[in-house]
Structures are given as C-alpha cells and as structure tokens.
Amino acid sequence: MNVSVVVPTLGRSSLTALLERVPAGPDREVLVVDDRLDRTDPLPVPPGVRVIAGPARGPAAARNTGWRHARHEWIAFLDDDVRPDPDWPRRLASDLAAAGDRVGGVQGVLRVPPPPDRPPTDWERVTASLADGKWITADMAYRRAALARVGGFDERLPRAFREDAELAFRVRRDGWSLCRGQRTTVHPVRAESPWVSLRSQRGNADDALLRRLYGRHWRERLEIPPGRRGRHTAITVAALAAAGLAVAAARSRRIIPTVAACTAAAAWAAGTAEFAGHRILPGPRDRREVAVMVATSIAIPPLAVAHWLHGWWRWRGARPVAGGTRIRRLAEGSAARVGENGPAEATVRPATRPARTAR
Numbered sequence: 137m138n139v140s141v142v143v144p145t146l147g148r149s150s151l152t153a154l155l156e157r158v159p160a161g162p163d164r165e166v167l168v169v170d171d172r173l174d175r176t177d178p179l180p181v182p183p184g185v186r187v188i189a190g191p192a193r194g195p196a197a198a199r200n201t202g203w204r205h206a207r208h209e210w211i212a213f214l215d216d217d218v219r220p221d222p223d224w225p226r227r228l229a230s231d232l233a234a235a236g237d238r239v240g241g242v243q244g245v246l247r248v249p250p251p252p253d254r255p256p257t258d259w260e261r262v263t264a265s266l267a268d269g270k271w272i273t274a275d276m277a278y279r280r281a282a283l284a285r286v287g288g289f290d291e292r293l294p295r296a297f298r299e300d301a302e303l304a305f306r307v308r309r310d311g312w313s314l315c316r317g318q319r320t321t322v323h324p325v326r327a328e329s330p331w332v333s334l335r336s337q338r339g340n341a342d343d344a345l346l347r348r349l350y351g352r353h354w355r356e357r358l359e360i361p362p363g364r365r366g367r368h369t370a371i372t373v374a375a376l377a378a379a380g381l382a383v384a385a386a387r388s389r390r391i392i393p394t395v396a397a398c399t400a401a402a403a404w405a406a407g408t409a410e411f412a413g414h415r416i417l418p419g420p421r422d423r424r425e426v427a428v429m430v431a432t433s434i435a436i437p438p439l440a441v442a443h444w445l446h447g448w449w450r451w452r453g454a455r456p457v458a459g460g461t462r463i464r465r466l467a468e469g470s471a472a473r474v475g476e477n478g479p480a481e482a483t484v485r486p487a488t489r490p491a492r493t494a495r
Contacts, residue, residue, distance in 0.1 A: 137163065137229040138209065139277070142202030144169040144195050145179065145216035150324075152180060157220045160184030164225060165207055171198040194294035199273065203283055212277040215296070218246075219322040220275070231317030232277060240282030240312025241304065244275030245320045254420045256325075258429060259332055261418065263325045270359050271304035271314055275321040282312045287457045297339040298346060301358045305350075306457070330428045337439045340365070341447030348454045364411070365444065368437035371407035374400050375438065408434055 141158055145151050145168055159182065160166040170179055171190035179187055188205050190198040195215075203211040210232050214220065221227070224244075231242045248264040250256055256264060266272055286306040293299035304314055329335075343365070346354045355362060381397035412433035419425050 137232050138207075139164050139212050139228065139232060140203070140206030140208040140210070141166045141212045141214060142169065142199060142206060143167070143214050143216055144171050144190060144198035144202065147172050147179065148216050150217045150219075153219060154214065154216060155182055155185060157222065157224060158214070159225075160186075161225075163229075167202050167206060169198040169202045171195075193291060194299075195273075195296045196289035196293050196299040197291040200288040200291065203278075203280065203288065206280070209280050210277055211280055211283065213273045213275070214321070215274040215323075217324065217326055218274050219324065221320045221322070224319050224321065227317070227319035228277065231319055234317075235315070236313075238311070238313055239279075239315055240307045240310075241271065241276060241278040241314045242317045243271055243314065244277075244317055246272060246274055246323050247320060248323050248325065255418060257419050257425055258415050259328055260325045262333075262336075263323065266323055271300050273300040273303075274323055275319070276300065277317075278307070279312075282307050282310070285310050290457045292345060292451070292454070293342050295339055295342060297336075298342050298358070298360070301360055302346060302349075305358045330424070331432065333432045334435055334439060337436060337443050340440045340443035341450065344444050344447030345451040345454055348448070348451045349456050365440060367407060367411070368440045371404055371411070371437040372441045374404040374407060378404055408437070411437070 141164060143151070143154065143166070147170075151168070155166065155168075158164075158166060161184075166185045168179060168181055168185055168187045169190040170187050171192050171194075173192050175189065181187055186205075188201060190201050199213055202213075212228060228244075231244075235242055246267045246269075248267045250264065251260065266274060286303070286309075289299050289303050293302060308314060343363075346358065350357050354360075378397055378400035381393050381400055385393035385397050412430050415433060416426055416429045419429070
C-alpha cells in the first residue's frame, strides 16, 4: 500500500521525533511542508524526506501544497507536534488496505495524555477534546481522488480550527464515506501562554465564514459541538447596556436609569461568574489558574463577539469552494507529471482566492 505522508511545520522541535517514527521508504514518501516565514535555516530532516516550501498562509494552504506535490493515491496528514506509535506505519497500511472503494478518508485514533498528578487546566482540556473530535487532520488520511474532486482544503480558514471538519463535510457530500482506523497517535499538550484562550477567539471569524457558507445549521452539518456564542453575546450586550445606562443615569440623576444600569450590571456579573466557574471547577484551581480564568472569562465574551462580527462582515459575499471535474483533471494531471526528480509545480488552485492573514 503506497502512501504519501504530508507534515506541515512551523519548525517545531517535535518534528524530529515524529520523522523518526515515520521514515521514508519504497512504499512511503514523506513530505515536510516548510511553512515558516523565515526559511534561512534549513529544517533538520532525515535522508529520504522531501522538504517543500509552503505559502505561509496557515495549515490549510500548507496541506494543499503537500498533497498536490505527493506521488501516491493515499495522502496521510500528520501535525508536526504529534507522536505516532512505533507501529503506526504498519497500522496505517492496514487501515488503508481495508478501506473500500468509496471510502475517501480514514482517521487515526488520537490519545491526549492527561496530567498524572492533578486535574487538567483549561488549555489541557481543550487539547484533550481532540481525542473525541471527528476527522481531525492531526492524523487523517485521504484519497487523492477525494481531495481533487472537492478542491482540497479551504484556504480561507487560516488556523488549525474547523478546516478539517469543513473538508470532511465536502468529501462526504461528494459521495465518499469516512471511517476510523486502528493506528494510534499521541497528541501531547503543547506548552502555551496562559492567555492562549484570548488568541483562540480569532476562530470566531472562521465560524462566521462557515455560517455564511452553510447556513444556520452549519454546526450540525459539519458535526461540530454547540458553542457558547449565544451566551457570550448576551454577556456582551449586558455589559454595553450597563455602561450606557450608567452614563444616562449620571446625566439625568433619575432612579429608572440607575435601576436599569444596576440590573444590566448584575446580568453581566452573573453571566461572567457562570462562565468563569464553568472553566475553573474542572481544573486544578490553584491561585494562578483561577486568576487567569477570571481575567480571561471577563475578556473572552466581547472578544469573541468582536471577532464574529468582523468575520461576518469580511465574508459577507463568501461562496463555497468549487470542486468537480476540472479540479480533478488538473490534480490528476499534476500527479501524472511526477517523475524521478519530484513533482511539477502544483496546478490546482482554490476556487476562491484566500485573503492574506497575519500569522
């Protein structure tokens, strides 16, 4: 079973350990997509691993670059911070050999090790949720034909967030089925800033794009669990109302605006306290974690709403990525031109030109 393994990277040190577990061989090519903005220093890769320059526009664009340069029918995507089990190559071959003709993708089993001596932090719980996620491209293999028919990943999704679920929806809508395999990959919790939850709110702009593309039931269609955006909106509205009514009360010195301002402030406080408690109670509850959770729980609702509104405006005219015969023919033609010296320039491009995003 011939397979191409595609690993987009920003140069994390974990890449070396991953490539030791997934060596290149006669039936397995390994392609590393170097998606760094600064490529002055070459990536340390073992012999046989091919490095391709990525477009530095996020993991969706990097994966598209990788599979369009790949030689084989099956493309296995791995994130650069995972650790495949030692028998991962053998189990991958078994998973793909067992896939029927209409199976377009096979997902690996992700394990996220919990902390051994304490409850997980908020960030650790977010990472742990990947183990239950569907069609996560931290370890996901697709047929080239399935990727070509739907046009690959949507490069308007610039983060490692929703781009895998969106692709899986289009692949299944095209008539392919997806299934889980038996290979196992460990996804360690990456060290992050205590304020990572604030940076993560940029994903609300991506949610706004998906809402534009797939309508009000986009979460059900893409098999994404319900979020808290409705509560975030209510908390934000309460905060704005409290501030506006407080100004009105100070100017008029009347009791009604004062009571209304106090009511709105109480609603904001109650909503914020519930959100903070939701994040604090399952965690270690040490002083540092509690302080960070309180501070970020105050900031997240308005930040989430602001990113959603920005995305809603930015993607007001968005249309789904187009797939079909032309894209399939271009991708297959690119693969046919692959020779001993490597693939020709990729000829497939997203149907909708992605906007540049800051990294």
